[in-house]
Amino acid sequence: xxxxxxxxxxxxxxxxxxxxxxxxxxxxxxxxxxxxxxxxxxxxxxxxxxxxxxxxxxxxxxxxxxxxxxxxxxxxxxxxxxxxxxxxxxxxxxxxxxxxxxxxxxxxxxxxxxxxxxxxxxxxxxxxxxxxxxxxxxxxxxxxxxxxxxxxxxxxxxxxxxxxxxxxxxxxxxxxxxxxxxxxxxxxxxxxxxxxxxxxxxxxxxxxxxxxxxxxxxxxxxxxxxxxxxxxxxxxxxxxxxxxxxxxxxxxxxx
Amino acid sequence: xxxxxxxxxxxxxxxxxxxxxxxxxxxxxxxxxxxxxxxxxxxxxxxxxxxxxxxxxxxxxxxxxxxxxxxxxxxxxxxxxxxxxxxxxxxxxxxxxxxxxxxxxxxxxxxxxxxxxxxxxxxxxxxxxxxxxxxxxxxxxxxxxxxxxxxxxxxxxxxxxxxxxxxxxxxxxxxxxxxxxxxxxxxxxxxxxxxxxxxxxxxxxxxxxxxxxxxxxxxxxxxxxxxxxxxxxxxxxxxxxxxxxxxxxxxxxxxxxxxxxxxxxxxxxxxxxxxxxxxxxxxxxxxxxxxxxxxxxxxxxxxxxxxxxxxxxxxxxxxxxxxxxxxxxxxxxxxxxxxxxxxx
Numbered sequence: 001x002x003x004x005x006x007x008x009x010x011x012x013x014x015x016x017x018x019x020x021x022x023x024x025x026x027x028x029x030x031x032x033x034x035x036x037x038x039x040x041x042x043x044x045x046x047x048x049x050x051x052x053x054x055x056x057x058x059x060x061x062x063x064x065x066x067x068x069x070x071x072x073x074x075x076x077x078x079x080x081x082x083x084x085x086x087x088x089x090x091x092x093x094x095x096x097x098x099x100x101x102x103x104x105x106x107x108x109x110x111x112x113x114x115x116x117x118x119x120x121x122x123x124x125x126x127x128x129x130x131x132x133x134x135x136x137x138x139x140x141x142x143x144x145x146x147x148x149x150x151x152x153x154x155x156x157x158x159x160x161x162x163x164x165x166x167x168x169x170x171x172x173x174x175x176x177x178x179x180x181x182x183x184x185x186x187x188x189x190x191x192x193x194x195x196x197x198x199x200x201x202x203x204x205x206x207x208x209x210x211x212x213x214x215x216x217x218x219x220x221x222x223x224x225x226x227x228x229x230x231x232x233x234x235x236x237x238x239x240x241x242x243x244x245x246x247x248x249x250x251x252x253x254x255x
Numbered sequence: 256x257x258x259x260x261x262x263x264x265x266x267x268x269x270x271x272x273x274x275x276x277x278x279x280x281x282x283x284x285x286x287x288x289x290x291x292x293x294x295x296x297x298x299x300x301x302x303x304x305x306x307x308x309x310x311x312x313x314x315x316x317x318x319x320x321x322x323x324x325x326x327x328x329x330x331x332x333x334x335x336x337x338x339x340x341x342x343x344x345x346x347x348x349x350x351x352x353x354x355x356x357x358x359x360x361x362x363x364x365x366x367x368x369x370x371x372x373x374x375x376x377x378x379x380x381x382x383x384x385x386x387x388x389x390x391x392x393x394x395x396x397x398x399x400x401x402x403x404x405x406x407x408x409x410x411x412x413x414x415x416x417x418x419x420x421x422x423x424x425x426x427x428x429x430x431x432x433x434x435x436x437x438x439x440x441x442x443x444x445x446x447x448x449x450x451x452x453x454x455x456x457x458x459x460x461x462x463x464x465x466x467x468x469x470x471x472x473x474x475x476x477x478x479x480x481x482x483x484x485x486x487x488x489x490x491x492x493x494x495x496x497x498x499x500x501x502x503x504x505x506x507x508x509x510x511x512x513x514x515x516x517x518x519x520x521x522x523x524x525x526x527x528x529x530x531x532x533x534x535x536x537x538x539x540x541x542x543x544x545x546x547x548x549x550x551x552x553x554x555x556x557x558x559x560x561x562x563x564x565x566x567x568x569x570x571x572x573x574x575x576x577x578x579x580x581x582x583x584x585x586x587x588x589x590x591x592x593x594x595x596x597x598x599x
Binding site: 006009010013016017020021024025088089090092093094095096097098099 | 314317318319339342343345346347349350351352353354355357358362366367369370371372398414415418424
């Protein structure tokens with residue numbers, strides 16, 4: 001029981017450390033606040049008028065998608081942070097301390113989730129200012145936000161695996177980011193997938209990003225939209241199970 | 256699991272014991288049958304070139320890596336059977352300063368204290384005490400990113416002391432430091448041992464090992480090839496080296512002849528550079544004599560210094576080969592000027 005208490009305590013210490021990074025590193029703060037807001041305004045007012053979203057106005061269509069996009073891109077920070085710890089000898093220091101080893105990974109992913117929550121709230125405020133409204137009640141809105149946080153957790157674990165496997169922070173930055181572009185843009189994040197050519201449509205319709213964004217959209221807007229939650233939970237649960245296992249393995253192998 | 260006391264209550268206690276330790280990475284044998292004992296309250300220096308196995312031994316002893324075989328205990332705890340207990344009695348300062356640059360100096364120390372499972376108040380008071388001890392109090396509120404190299408090292412060392420360890424591991428603690436910061440750090444390390452801490456440090460510099468250590472273990476190619484007090488080691492290697500350069504390189508041979516009989520070993524002259532080395536057991540006694548002899552023959556010198564044997568020279572004496580870093584240059588006459596008869 002005592003050791004369980006210390007696991008919690010160590011995880012809290014490491015979570016605080018992770019959160020302080022966001023306060024102290026201006027580039028991370030910009031990455032997780034100003035840039036997403038700019039993206040939202042850009043799509044709402046520059047591209048939005050040219051995108052046809054049958055039955056929905058574009059702001060309502062956009063906001064659930066851009067929340068997902070922001071959280072997915074932001075997940076790359078998890079891997080970069082872990083790789084930095086490895087390359088700077090931080091991990092060695094932590095491993096020589098009588099702390100719970102799991103706290104390093106847990107603290108990093110939890111602090112990234114908290115950061116995601118803050119970013120989501122900020123973006124929702126901007127979304128409300130430009131006309132977005134949750135239209136299906138408080139509980140569905142809360143479910144929508146939880147689903148996005150779960151999406152963030154899933155991609156954080158993928159990012160953690162990349163960070164622990166690749167090790168070099170600069171390479172992790174690129175390796176963790178580049179494959180996200182096709183995944184995020186070839187999805188229903190910004191545009192309805194129906195307009196895409198057939199081969200891309202087949203990919204986009206089944207990607208976890210599209211499935212999650214469609215579910216979040218349905219929870220946010222209600223009306224005729226159908227919430228198809230189980231495939232989303234299967235995808236995200238599967239990603240978390242697989243990549244947290246890989247991360248822990250990689251992390252232990254390095255000790 | 257209780258702590259195993261080694262030695263009698265009155266006699267010296269062994270803080271670190273290593274018996275028959277082996278560790279390989281793939282086909283590379285990083286440690287080969289290493290035996291080493293470190294007495295409590297003393298400084299042991301592991302001296303060796305890059306890739307000799309110094310860091311591997313530190314990693315194995317600090318539970319970062321598992322040995323393939325061998326009996327290793329730290330503070331009486333077995334490193335493979337009871338690593339968690341080992342971690343409660345050790346402090347580690349690795350090769351790169353392991354500090355979080357986005358936290359302030361104080362936050363770094365408090366964080367480490369909390370991870371040693373100190374309560375908040377104790378972690379804070381220890382952080383304040385260590386900042387003071389390492390002259391970082393003024394910088395304590397600044398993020399570590401703004402620290403100089405010397406300050407980072409001091410903070411790193413402070414972090415390794417937060418848990419008030421019995422046994423401290425320092426992996427090349429002064430690498431990359433300017434001479435002033437290095438001297439400061441040496442004094443700090445000495446102070447720690449005076450307060451009862453056992454230190455195992457690794458270094459590439461004989462000078463550093465000589466200054467700090469009670470005993471020195473020379474490690475090469477994963478093996479301990481010599482172990483003893485600095486004096487014992489130096490007497491194995493010979494004393495200091497007088498190094499001078501003649502202004503006119505054509506006089507190199509004349510100078511070597513003029514100096515023959517002085518010093519404690521073979522005098523080497525290098526025609527190409529005009530550099531002459533004279534091994535001496537007690538350098539200062541020979542300085543005047545060397546100058547006088549050269550003056551008598553009217554040989555001008557442009558450079559003159561007295562130094563400790565380099566790691567390269569220690570290695571040459573102990574192993575008959577150059578340090579691994581220099582091996583490819585073995586044919587180079589500039590290196591061979593260091594050569595000295597092994598039985599001299």
